[in-house]
Amino acid sequence: xxxxxxxxxxxxxxxxxxxxxxxxxxxxxxxxxxxxxxxxxxxxxxxxxxxxxxxxxxxxxxxxxxxxxxxxxxxxxxxxxxxxxxxxxxxxxxxxxxxxxxxxxxxxxxxxxxxxxxxxxxxxxxxxxxxxxxxxxxxxxxxxxxxxxxxxxxxxxxxxxxxxxxxxxxxxxxxxxxxxxxxxxxxxxxxxxxxxxxxxxxxxxxxxxxxxxxxxxxxxxxxxx
Numbered sequence: 001x002x003x004x005x006x007x008x009x010x011x012x013x014x015x016x017x018x019x020x021x022x023x024x025x026x027x028x029x030x031x032x033x034x035x036x037x038x039x040x041x042x043x044x045x046x047x048x049x050x051x052x053x054x055x056x057x058x059x060x061x062x063x064x065x066x067x068x069x070x071x072x073x074x075x076x077x078x079x080x081x082x083x084x085x086x087x088x089x090x091x092x093x094x095x096x097x098x099x100x101x102x103x104x105x106x107x108x109x110x111x112x113x114x115x116x117x118x119x120x121x122x123x124x125x126x127x128x129x130x131x132x133x134x135x136x137x138x139x140x141x142x143x144x145x146x147x148x149x150x151x152x153x154x155x156x157x158x159x160x161x162x163x164x165x166x167x168x169x170x171x172x173x174x175x176x177x178x179x180x181x182x183x184x185x186x187x188x189x190x191x192x193x194x195x196x197x198x199x200x201x202x203x204x205x206x207x208x209x210x211x212x213x214x215x216x217x218x219x220x221x222x223x224x225x
């Protein structure tokens with residue numbers, strides 16, 4: 001009788017510990033999803049990725065609870081995961097970091113290392129916020145492709161002087177003349193101060209007589225598919 005009650009008590013305790021681990025990982029995953037949304041600066045933002053982060057950690061926790069201390073189950077899990085093919089490519093490496101973070105939370109919660117999860121998550125959150133507020137990912141210079149179309153030959157030289165004024169190292173990649181119009185393609189590198197330099201460059205070129213069209217492209221920026 002006492003053995004039965006003792007076994008029931010241990011089983012009941014294991015259930016509550018497992019439940020706490022799952023909820024614990026979900027709460028921390030929800031926290032890093034809020035951090036991801038607050039610090040995301042790219043163009044490839046997918047709201048469904050937040051749900052992925054929140055659900056991934058408790059799922060990994062459940063998996064770890066299943067294979068806890070069982071070598072056979074762990075090997076079987078590795079074999080089953082090798083069959084899975086992820087059809088959605090990760091376009092931003094930062095998304096991969098948050099995915100690994102959620103997996104780490106699940107691993108720590110599933111092995112009952114709650115203190116390590118708390119300390120590591122708080123530390124990583126502080127580092128992420130510091131990088132965000134210091135604008136560490138923002139480059140000091142931005143590369144552009146400048147396309148200018150004009151109608152007078154003299155305007156080409158004026159445009160070249162204006163471009164050299166803002167970017168002394170600008171390179172003329174292409175120069176075409178057809179009938180009474182010309183087209184020049186420049187490769188330049190401007191300081192990325194909220195687009196101030198590029199705006200001033202566009203204003204001066206627009207005010208130059210003989211220039212009919214100006215296009216400024218940033219080829220390194222990936223648009224969302």
